[in-house]
Amino acid sequence: MDTLTKEQRDILLDYYFECANQQESRIAAELLQNHQGAIEFFSKLHDSLSPLEHLNTENSTNCPDHLVEKTLAGIYLHSQSNNDEPVSVTQLKKLLIAESEKVATKRPSFWKGLAETVGVAAAILIASGIFVPVSRNMRAHAWQTACQANLSRISRGFTQYAGDNRGFLPAVATKAGSPWWRVGSEEQENQSNTRHLWLLVRNGYVEPKAFTCQGCSRGKATELNSGQMAKFSDFPNRRYISYSFKLISDSNKAVYPQSATPLMSDANPIFESCLKTQACLSKGEFEPINVCEKLAKINSYNHRAKGQNILFSDGVVRFTTQRMFAQNDDIFTIRDLNVYRGNEKPDNEADIFLVP
Numbered sequence: 001m002d003t004l005t006k007e008q009r010d011i012l013l014d015y016y017f018e019c020a021n022q023q024e025s026r027i028a029a030e031l032l033q034n035h036q037g038a039i040e041f042f043s044k045l046h047d048s049l050s051p052l053e054h055l056n057t058e059n060s061t062n063c064p065d066h067l068v069e070k071t072l073a074g075i076y077l078h079s080q081s082n083n084d085e086p087v088s089v090t091q092l093k094k095l096l097i098a099e100s101e102k103v104a105t106k107r108p109s110f111w112k113g114l115a116e117t118v119g120v121a122a123a124i125l126i127a128s129g130i131f132v133p134v135s136r137n138m139r140a141h142a143w144q145t146a147c148q149a150n151l152s153r154i155s156r157g158f159t160q161y162a163g164d165n166r167g168f169l170p171a172v173a174t175k176a177g178s179p180w181w182r183v184g185s186e187e188q189e190n191q192s193n194t195r196h197l198w199l200l201v202r203n204g205y206v207e208p209k210a211f212t213c214q215g216c217s218r219g220k221a222t223e224l225n226s227g228q229m230a231k232f233s234d235f236p237n238r239r240y241i242s243y244s245f246k247l248i249s250d251s252n253k254a255v256y257p258q259s260a261t262p263l264m265s266d267a268n269p270i271f272e273s274c275l276k277t278q279a280c281l282s283k284g285e286f287e288p289i290n291v292c293e294k295l296a297k298i299n300s301y302n303h304r305a306k307g308q309n310i311l312f313s314d315g316v317v318r319f320t321t322q323r324m325f326a327q328n329d330d331i332f333t334i335r336d337l338n339v340y341r342g343n344e345k346p347d348n349e350a351d352i353f354l355v356p
Contacts, residue, residue, distance in 0.1 A: 004037045014139055016045055023217045143215035144319050150210045151311040157206035162256040170199035171251035180247055181286055181342045181356040184237035193355050194241055195234045196248050202229050216242035216302045242302055244268040244354035249345040257313040265354050266300035266308035268332045286342030
C-alpha cells in the first residue's frame with residue numbers, strides 16, 4: 001500500500017468529516033483518484049464510521065450504568081495494551097469484535113451474553129457518536145481561534161502605530177475615485193485599501209503571516225524577509241491577506257476611532273467572486289457587482305460562511321454571524337448602495353465599509 005503522510009491523513013479526515021477547505025478538498029479528491037493508500041484509508045474509515053450514521057440518539061434509551069462502566073474500563077485497558085495510543089474508532093471497533101467473540105464461548109448463557117454485547121455495542125456507538133461531531137468541528141474551531149489571535153496581533157500593531165503617529169491609523173495618500181481593490185498592483189499610484197495595512201508590515205509593527213486566516217482556502221501564510229518587504233508597497237497578492245480593513249479614502253481623516261467600531265474582519269464575501277482568482281487584477285477591470293439578497297446576508301467565506309471574526313477599535317475580537325452594527329450599518333456594504341464598481345466610498349465616517 002502506498003504510504004500516506006500525516007498531512008495527507010489529516011486532509012482525508014477533514015474531507016470525510018466535511019470540514020476541509022476548498023484547496024484541501026481538491027487535494028483529497030486527487031488522492032482518492034490516484035493514491036491506493038488513500039483509497040484504502042478512506043474505505044476503512046468509512047467502514048468504521050458508517051454505522052454511526054444510522055444511530056438515532058434522540059429515541060435511544062439510556063444505557064445501564066454498569067454497561068457504561070464496563071465499556072469505559074474495556075476502552076482504557078485496550079488503550080493501555082496499545083502503548084497508550086489515543087483511542088480511535090478503529091480501536092473501539094476491535095473492542096466490539098472482542099466482545100462478540102466472548103459471546104460465542106458462553107453457550108450456557110448465550111442470550112444473556114448477547115444482551116450484554118448489544119448493550120456494550122450501544123455504549124460504544126453512543127460514546128463514539130458524542131466524539132464524532134466534536135471531531136468534525138474541531139478544525140473549524142481551531143481556525144476561528146487562530147484567526148482571533150491574528151487579529152489581536154494586528155490590533156496591537158494598530159495601537160503601537162497610532163502611539164508613534166499622533167493617534168492616526170496607518171494610511172497612505174490616495175486620489176479621489178481611486179480603486180480600493182487592486183491588491184498587489186505594481187502601479188506607483190496607491191490603488192488598494194491594503195496598502196494602508198502594509199505600513200504595519202514594512203515598518204515592523206506586525207509580522208506578515210498574521211494577515212492570513214488559516215480558514216481561508218486561498219490564504220498563503222509565509223515569511224518575508226526585510227529585503228522583500230522593503231521592495232513591496234503592498235501585499236504581493238490576495239493570497240497574502242485574507243482580511244478586510246476599514247476603507248480609508250482620506251489619510252488626513254484616518255484618526256484612530258475613540259468609540260468601539262469595527263476596524264477589520266474576515267474577508268468581505270461580496271467581492272470574493274471577482275478577487276479570489278486575481279482575474280480582475282490581471283485584466284485591470286472590476287466587473288460590477290450587484291448586491292443581491294444572498295450577498296446581503298452571507299458571512300465571510302473564511303469560515304465557510306458560518307460567521308466572521310471582527311476586530312473592534314477597542315481591541316476586542318469577536319466571532320459573530322452579525323453584519324449589522326450601530327444604526328443598522330452593514331460593515332460589508334455602503335449604506336443604500338447596491339451596485340459596486342470598485343471605487344466607491346461612504347458619504348461619512350460613521351458608515352463603516354470593510355474592503356476588499
